[in-house]
Amino acid sequence: MARVAMIPGWAAKGANGYVLAIVSVGLALLARLGLEAFGKFYYLPLIPAVMLPALLASRRATALAIALSISANVFLVPRESVVDAVVNALLFALVGAAIGEIGRARRSLQARSAELKTQLSLRNATIHAMLASAPVVTLDSRSRIVAISQPACALFRTTERDARGRAFQDFVEFFDAGIIRSAPPGEYSSDQYWLGRRSDGDVFPLGIQLAFTGEPENSEAILTLTDLSLWHSAELRSQELSDQLNQVWRMNSLGEMAAILSHELNQPLTAAASYLQASQADLGKAGILADSASRTVELAKSQVLRAGAIIRRARDLLMVETQPLEPERMSSMIDDLGPIIQLLGPASDASIQIDIDNIEDRVMADRIQFQQAIVNLVRNAVEAVAERERREVRLTGRPTCPDFYEIRVEDSGPGVPPDQVERMFEPLMTTKSDGMGLGLSVTRTIVENHGGTLSVGVSPMGGAAFMFSLHRAKGEPVQ
Template identity: 55%
Template structure:
């Protein structure tokens, strides 16, 4: 209601302004007609401008009022021979003035449309200039020589436009061949390089990776005019190198963790038979001691064998200590940042199976205590397992969730819409050397659980809302750790 009242008030003001304009225009035309009376008899002709002015500046109601007032004035001031003559002239004036009014309204509409188009073109021109100012653009002639560089391109090559103008662009991008563009028969597109990307050169000899998009258009003389849009790929290459380095670090950590888990398992499994063998040898020593001098030689041999068994046990325990997950200092990290850094690796894992991995990790209040590489390795393993679990689904889905669940804990879960985990297998899948994959070692979930426990959490598996399995654990939030 509050917005309707001002609108109605504005409409009323415009209507009364139009009526006032019509009255003033007719009065002015009447005064002009009075000045012309000395030159002859003028009837409706001086009143035509009043109708046209009203039509140009006001609406149809005011224009109709101007026509009616003009007719009323003429009928009052000019005597007519008959009623038919008066009516005929009045109708002729009304028809002609209305036609002229329609012409005026059409002109107004064209002017309004022209102004709107001008504003739109100005806005688009400003937007285009802004875009071109931020995108390096180089224009070439048919011979491949530089005609102009915009400021972004000059900055990219660290070369003033006055110096670059007239130079072959091949000096700035070795291998560039303008004939290949002209002979392609296309008006534009991406220009492929042999090495996968172009290399731009700066005056100091430094190079940088470059991609080139081109467009062709004839200039004023009909000669081909080439425009190149350039993109510096340095940041993209740096991000790719960083992702590869992270992947290599995760693989190294995974191998060490797997070896540690295997060493712990072997130490546990071999400890009992070694202890039993040492016990049997000890019993044999007791029997040999009873034999007196006849058993001394054999007793020494058994003692050596017993020593070697004990030494083997120490070696295995030492291997376990060296390769097991040592206690690490947990740092303050953002959970969302740790997961987002895995984006390229997770995309690679998902694309290999045709699975799109969605990440819904809340960035608010996500400061936690974690060892970044170990945490990321656990996430990669859980995500890889989820991707493999949904490989046979018609619409595979894997989602990584992250959100604070209390003032002290932040929960991470990896969920899928696969077949899930049978109830009788939930405890068994975390045991070392247990696997359902052909060629698998059965250490993945065991190592992941060890990593989670080293962070003070507990790896749990349950039924996901998506229909498959949900592996989840909690991390201590930074505030809770500080308060502790």
Template identity: 50%
Template sequence: MTGTRSASEKLFSMATVRTYRGWKAYLLAVLAVLACFTLRAALELIGHFYYLPMVPAVVVTAMLARRGPTLLAIALCIAGNVALVAREGLVDTVVNAGLFLVVGCVIAEICWAQRRMHRRSIELTRTLAGRNAVLDTVLATVPVVILDREGRVRRLTPAAAGLFGVDGPRAAGRPFADLVHGFDLARQGEQASNGPLEAPTGHWIGRRPDGRPLVLSLQMGVMPEASEEDYAAVCVTDLTEAETATERARDLDLQLHQVWRLNSLGEMAATLAHELNQPLSAATTYLQASQRDIERAGLIGQSAARTLELAKGQILRAGAIIRRMREMLTSGKRTVVDERISSMIDDLRPAFALIGRERGVEIRTVIANNDDFVRAERIQFQQALINLVRNAADAVTARANPVVVIRGEALGEEGYRVTVEDNGPGISGDIESIFRPMTTTKSSGMGLGLSVTRTIVENHGGTLTVGRSDLGGAAFTVDMPRGGEAP
């Protein structure tokens, strides 16, 4: 590409003709006429010449200057001839001067047309050189494979050779199906349309010598004047990293879903333990009272007393089971390590994008990635944050321009703050009530979301509060501590 550019620059410099303007152009006309008169004087030694030696003056001036200097050159030629050459009469002088004027103007027009064509050719040459440079750049960076009518590789761009891990010249002549599994040019050519090629499995699978598979997207174009040598060009797009990222996002979403289910079960167990503890305690007290009354009956009530004792034991066992479930699901051991807030939120960007598309909401992230280390269990924290974003997105769906903003800022030694705010209607009434279990404003909600979220944050030693957002809606603020094990 460097050689092509240098050759083009040399061509432009050789083909460019200098144009004289201003007084230099008129001086050029005078000098050209004087030179031609000098030439004619020299030619007088071998014969008589009149206007013919003056033609070069008109040609030189017309090629190097504009109309004014050219007309001056013609006028000077006529004036010089009239003054220096004796004619038979006035008619002869006028006729010859008029003929030279017409011939000179015609020659000048031809020269000017030649100059216009010259400039146009230079512009076209520059345009073609620019397009060639762009094409060379594209072919150097985009994986493209040229195929013949049999589906064999004719040429590969360096990017394509690097993608498939092959040597370009050695790959020439191989079937393209050796590089892309299941590719059949004859079947693809029957579609009779240039554009994306659909694989039976959705994506094409490429083969590399090292055994690493490639997930590919193909676009084919048939050349307008295809020959037996070059028939079609296939543009190859590597989707391997994109598919890997999508798979990681699916795995993360699955983990978040599983953690959310466990947290919801834990919150439900905690609520049930709290609500059932009183009736179970009352039932135990009643059984103890009944047991004392039956014991007063003597031997007759001993059998019934034993039965009541068994019933009381089962009630106490039920309470212990509920407490163990609560401890296991909500206060189990977690792996708390140093994590970066920016990294945890970056992992959630695909999930945020999915929530935004499903609900038609714009979700922005403004995260300060300096001094953002906290002690956290990664999946648990991400689940708490994703729940806050879902709630905010649900709250703004009825707005004309729904927006959810996730902000992050360092608080120095105190920790790091993450705020999820929206431009929804906000929260009215008792703000703290929204964190109570079984409290919800959604027709299909269980009322555990914010309760679970606060539990997760508090188990990390942080706090979750709610207030008014500058956007007009609600703002949920999570303050995470710097160090120390979470309680």
């Protein structure tokens, strides 16, 4: 009987309950008849007959068992006193009813227990799934790691064995253990991020949310971790895009300013060229003594005209359309820059060496823009060696193959820092306190308009080497 009652969820329902009541009473009566030789037991052997339907069947089946037991006892055991028979029957009925209610309560508790076990199993499975997929750490009241999930181990690049028992401060810089002790029951989260430290020393931004199992002073804390590296990178990228947008706005403003300056400066430069031409004519009337002065005026006039051409090219550079490239001799274009380049050297006490191959030097170029690019590169090189003990700048030009002619501007300066190589050609990027950050950007644009690429490397002289190639004019083979 006890073994049957322990089977979870088993119960005699409907007619089966009544059959169970009849059978249990019959078996109890047989047991009682067997015990008659030892004395009068009356209702005692019939109590198990009531317990069985009470544990496994309904109230009606239990009531049937009680009624059958009383009827059988009254019929089989004659009593001298009717009152005694009635009292014993009532007592048995009350005991049987109590047993029935206890059985019913037991069945209800068993059903509730089974339901709670199912819910607990489901909850444990859910928690296990969460721990298997989320970085979670459990800390004691002293901020020592009690448990850590595999994703959390992967986040810190450690193992559960190495992490268990260690202080959480070993993995999160400046983590305040007082947060666990002082935070109110419930959850804690903050907009700030912490700095997590991996086992290899790598530091990354980390978000932490805490939940407490009870009073913070004596309970464990469950920490849910979030790697904020991607968010932090996105924030930095957003700032970079904002800076680039500001640069575009400034470049647009510079473009408008350049157009205005081009228009305004062309008029006085044209007037200055006219005055110089008139002065040259007057000097020509003065005779032989004025020849030297006339040559000086001629040089001044050529530079004024060149300044006007540079301004026009700068304006064209800001426009979508580009000037067509024409065959030019490299040696001729560099020779024209000779006076300007030689003026750059003494200003910084720098030695400027020019070595241009003038045999096979016909290239496709815009003469004015190309000369502007060369002046920018040489000026930067001279400024780079200004504070060096060895002040040398070298400008070289060589045909590298049948299709290209290479230009190199090298110096003995400090070179370009590796962290600035990728950004040094960006507009408005400068390392000089008085620089505008336009020289290299404009130079790169000019080189790209010529179909080349401006690059920077390390010079054998110890400083930087800027180089680019121009397309050679067709019809000139390499000897």
